[in-house]
Structure formats: C-alpha cells, structure tokens
Amino acid sequence: MKRAGFEPAVVVETSPANFQAWLKHGRILDQAINTTAAKELARRFGGDPSSADWRHFGRLAGFTNQKLYRRLPNGLQPFVKLRECTGRIYSAANEFLDEVTVIVAKAEAERAARRSVERHPTNVTVKSLRVFHDDPRYGGDLHRADLAWAIYAASRGSSEQAIREAILDGRDLSKKGLAARQLDYAERTTLKALTIVQSPR
Numbered sequence: 067m068k069r070a071g072f073e074p075a076v077v078v079e080t081s082p083a084n085f086q087a088w089l090k091h092g093r094i095l096d097q098a099i100n101t102t103a104a105k106e107l108a109r110r111f112g113g114d115p116s117s118a119d120w121r122h123f124g125r126l127a128g129f130t131n132q133k134l135y136r137r138l139p140n141g142l143q144p145f146v147k148l149r150e151c152t153g154r155i156y157s158a159a160n161e162f163l164d165e166v167t168v169i170v171a172k173a174e175a176e177r178a179a180r181r182s183v184e185r186h187p188t189n190v191t192v193k194s195l196r197v198f199h200d201d202p203r204y205g206g207d208l209h210r211a212d213l214a215w216a217i218y219a220a221s222r223g224s225s226e227q228a229i230r231e232a233i234l235d236g237r238d239l240s241k242k243g244l245a246a247r248q249l250d251y252a253e254r255t256t257l258k259a260l261t262i263v264q265s266p267r
Contacts, residue, residue, distance in 0.1 A: 075088055076124075077151075078149060167210060178218050179221045195232050217262055
C-alpha cells in the first residue's frame with residue numbers, strides 16, 4: 067500500500083499477524099463514495115470485502131478482540147495493538163477519490179438508465195440535468211451531478227453536442243470563468259462521460 071501511495075494513517079494489529087490499515091482521505095465522503103472506496107481498496111490490496119462498507123468500523127487499540135476464533139492458545143482474547151500512527155493523508159488520495167467518483171457516477175447513471183427503460187420500455191427518454199442537480203444523493207455537488215447526468219445521457223444515446231449544450235445551459239457556470247472556460251468545462255465533462263460509457267466493463 068505504501069509503495070502505491072496509500073500510506074495508512076493508522077495501522078493496528080487486531081490479533082497476532084492480522085492487521086487493519088486505516089486511510090485518511092482528507093475529506094468527508096458520502097455513503098456511496100465511502101463504500102465504493104472501501105471495496106476498491108479491498109480489491110486492490112487483498113482486504114476483506116465483507117468489511118468494506120461505510121458503516122464498518124475498525125478496532126481500537128487497547129481493547130480486546132472478542133471473536134472466538136481469534137483467541138490465543140491460552141484461551142484469552144488478544145489485545146488490539148497500535149503498530150503505526152502518522153495521522154497523515156495518503157499521497158494518492160485525490161487521484162484515487164477522483165477514480166472512485168467516476169465509478170460511482172457510472173453506476174448511478176446505469177441504474178437510472180435501467181429504471182427509465184423499465185418504466186418506459188418502448189419510449190427511450192432522458193431525464194433533464196435539473197433532476198440530477200436536485201437529487202440529494204449528490205449533496206449539492208453540481209460538478210459530480212453534471213458528470214453523472216452526462217454518463218446517464220450518453221448511455222441513453224444522447225449526442226455529444228446535446229450533452230455539451232445541456233451542461234452549458236443547465237446552470238450558471240460563471241464561476242468557471244469566461245465563456246471559453248465554461249465551454250472547456252462542458253466539453254471535458256462530455257468527453258469524460260462518453261469515454262466512460264464506451265469503455266469496456
């Protein structure tokens with residue numbers, strides 16, 4: 067993990083030769099991002115996938131591990147031991163969370179597309195970008211909502227031009243800068259969505 071840029075903020079030994087590595091992302095993650103990040107980390111580094119969930123907490127040093135199969139040869143429960151503690155954000159945090167955000171956005175867009183097809187099997191429709199902006203799952207993160215909608219729209223057959231224009235017209239993009247910067251943002255988001263949809267699973 068350290069060689070790959072995922073330096074743990076804390077390492078605890080939960081029982082002899084069994085460890086938990088805690089990563090500090092540097093920001094609060096919502097449930098979807100949190101769970102997806104945990105599952106992706108477990109997949110990459112051989113962690114326990116059954117423990118990869120936003121609600122799964124680690125063990126605290128100084129307490130004992132109460133699992134029966136972790137008992138010591140003398141019958142006692144092992145103490146959880148603190149092995150490392152830097153408290154630092156891992157160096158690959160931004161890049162990794164960007165990747166996870168794309169994974170979540172693609173999954174959400176695919177679910178939305180499937181639900182729409184199930185409701186309208188003979189009439190393919192595309193929800194407006196406003197629906198995604200107002201969706202509480204995105205917590206007001208309009209950049210994430212734009213990408214999720216673009217992936218959703220692309221998976222429903224919307225053209226590159228239609229997606230780009232919808233993003234340009236969907237909200238006030240003046241914070242991005244002048245018109246050229248706004249167009250660049252819309253084009254980058256559109257191309258990223260098309261690349262995700264067209265990439266093999």
